[in-house]
Amino acid sequence: MKLTLTEFVSLDGVSQGPGSPEEDTSDGFTRGGWLVPYMDQTFIRQAAEWLGQADGLLLGRRTYDAFARDWPQITDPNDPFTVLMNSLPKFVASRTLTVGTWNPTTILSADVAAQVAELKRQPGRELQIHGSARLAQSLLAAELIDEFRIVVAPVIVGVGRRLFPDGGPSVGLRLVSSQTTPGGLTLQVYERAGLPTYATYTGVSDLP
Numbered sequence: 001m002k003l004t005l006t007e008f009v010s011l012d013g014v015s016q017g018p019g020s021p022e023e024d025t026s027d028g029f030t031r032g033g034w035l036v037p038y039m040d041q042t043f044i045r046q047a048a049e050w051l052g053q054a055d056g057l058l059l060g061r062r063t064y065d066a067f068a069r070d071w072p073q074i075t076d077p078n079d080p081f082t083v084l085m086n087s088l089p090k091f092v093a094s095r096t097l098t099v100g101t102w103n104p105t106t107i108l109s110a111d112v113a114a115q116v117a118e119l120k121r122q123p124g125r126e127l128q129i130h131g132s133a134r135l136a137q138s139l140l141a142a143e144l145i146d147e148f149r150i151v152v153a154p155v156i157v158g159v160g161r162r163l164f165p166d167g168g169p170s171v172g173l174r175l176v177s178s179q180t181t182p183g184g185l186t187l188q189v190y191e192r193a194g195l196p197t198y199a200t201y202t203g204v205s206d207l208p
Helices: 041-051 061-073 082-087 112-120 133-141
Strands: 002-010 054-060 090-093 105-108 126-130 147-153 173-180 186-192
Touching (some): 002 041, 002 112, 054 112, 112 133
Parallel strands (some): 002 126, 090 105
Antiparallel strands (some): 173 186
């Protein structure tokens, strides 16, 4: 399976609490819900198409707890995510969780990177990370993420946990696609492309 990351970020890189003020108030965060004003049907269709490629969800403990609390309560028959979110196999990276409440759930502990690498060797389409920024950071460092689906909201949140904090690994990417929704979200898809390269600008005549 291919390992993909779907992440919502603000213009200043914050990934904490995009969906509601109550989603993630850890560390005193009070500015949640910053993505919602920009959501529209174009974004919903693309996000549903991405989710439709999943054969499993890979989540960190914090994201799992929030999803397990909220998704089973969504009863809108027109919601394109609910059935898949509730029925797909869930794999949770946690040192403390021993049993899942949102079935089917498998707990990954100990060497999570090795277990994720083994999952990637299983037949299937995509194993998808949604949110779970800390888990994504560790798997990025382990060179296990194959594709990045970054949804950028046109807002500067100012505080909160960032998807790519200082001190993280240096990674080169290749742009696969980019689109902007009527609501102002930018949907960017990247593939991992090894280490980044560096150069000095010497003039436009040297550019491709």
